[in-house]
Amino acid sequence: MKNGLALVFAVLAVALAIISPWPPGLGETTTGDTRLAAALRDTAPSTGLRDASVALIENGTVRLAGVGDRPITPETPFEIGSITKTLTAMMIADLAEDGVLRLSDPVEALLPELKGTPAGRATLEELVSHRAGLPKTPAGGPQGVIRVVLSNFSGANPYPLSAESVLREAATAEVEGRGAVAYSNLGVALAGHAAARRAGKPYPDLLKERVLAPLGMTGTVVAGLGEEPPPGGALPHRANGHPVTPWTSPGYSPAGFGVWSTASDLARLLNGVIAGTAPGAGGAKPRFDAGSGERIGLAWFTTPKGGRQITWHNGGTGGSRSFAGFDAATGQGIIVLSNTAQDVDAVALRLLGVDEEDPSLSLPLLGLGILWPLIVVYASISPIRRVGDLNRLQAVNDAAWSAVLLYLAWVTGPWERLTVLPWLAAASLFAASVVIVLGRWRQLPAMSERAPGSQRWSVGLSLAFSALAAAAVTIPM
Incomplete structure (x- = not known):
């Protein structure tokens, strides 16, 4: 059993590392004026850009370059x-x-x-x-x-x-x-x-x-x-x-x-x-x-x-x-x-030759990048924070919410400005909590013994809301 859970955790950890929101950088392909392309790479931020096309005009003369994951030409729309x-x-x-x-x-x-x-x-x-x-x-x-x-x-x-x-x-x-x-x-x-x-x-x-x-x-x-x-x-x-x-x-x-x-x-x-x-x-x-x-x-x-x-x-x-x-x-x-x-x-x-600084990292941006993982960390450790009243229904509910929060953070987080390590840490805690719950699954009661009826309604509504939240950010309106 322990070996099986260890394998589950290992698979989840590898999957999370693969899907972690690694932000893009300018691709390696270069077209056009190589000096202009090099200048673009030197002035661009290290993350956040994928493909770029640039034109520099000097007294009517135009120099053109493109950089990206594929050949970006002056005619790329x-x-x-x-x-x-x-x-x-x-x-x-x-x-x-x-x-x-x-x-x-x-x-x-x-x-x-x-x-x-x-x-x-x-x-x-x-x-x-x-x-x-x-x-x-x-x-x-x-x-x-x-x-x-x-x-x-x-x-x-x-x-x-x-x-x-x-x-x-x-x-x-x-x-x-x-x-x-x-x-x-x-x-x-x-x-x-x-x-x-x-x-x-x-x-x-x-x-x-x-x-x-x-x-x-x-x-x-x-x-x-x-x-x-x-x-x-x-x-x-x-x-x-x-x-x-x-x-x-x-x-x-x-x-x-x-x-x-x-x-x-x-x-x-x-x-x-x-x-x-x-x-x-x-x-x-x-x-x-x-x-x-x-x-x-x-x-x-x-x-x-x-x-x-x-x-x-x-x-x-x-x-x-x-x-x-x-x-x-x-x-x-x-x-x-x-x-x-x-x-x-x-x-x-x-x-253009103007000494211009990049905008500073704002507090709202910093907060968005850190707040999401903190919320996910809290939601993902249900076996620890509910150790006295853990049950299968509540575990499923917590897992659904954690997955939705992780997904929202994955999609919207400003990972081009912040390291992805907070997300990866939160996702790893989520994976660990899933493994812990699976290891205790047979010993867990189906639902809370104190208020089973109200828990059904509460968890049902919670699961429905988490499903709607996931759909809202996935299905274009």
């Missing part, structure tokens, strides 16, 4: 997230230059269904400079809020919203602090849909006509709801290595949901903006105070960094990060695309 906002703003600026619309147009003049609403009174310029006072990203009612919360665990798409649902959210949105810069996905999405309505074309078609095609950005696509990523796309992951679902949302496409691009395409964009030849390139020039020395144009931010003025925008989805920035004074530009949720802003700025 990545989710670019909110960099799309600069494309939307440039599209609107180009339409304004051609007299199709005016930046001073209120939204209600283009979207009559918003007439008389606070959002309807906002101008296109206010929307694309984040000064309309609209909320950041309404999720589509209470059900949407639940979906967004659960997506943090399941990795599902949190905003599968149509353009019509986003317009309905805008119609009821409250406006606070109009005139001050407050980042809003809703605002830029609303501006993109308003421009598309005036032009009489869907947003993806209008963007292609006004910005993408003139710049030769043939690798940039707007994915529809539920559509597959473009062929060869770098699929998104959490920074701890777990894959997640790409974001698609026709409602929030103008703000960057469902938009994929390449380092090669975005280098064309930056070269055109720096040279002033891209459609709507004037939108990158600073226009309004954004606080702390920062200014904003039409979506583009300009921030003092190391004695230089860096004009930039970044992007982030559930499993991708991106950065596009340039120094107009020197003609230098940088693109960094990654398929994990590890920020690349500091990496990009250092490649």
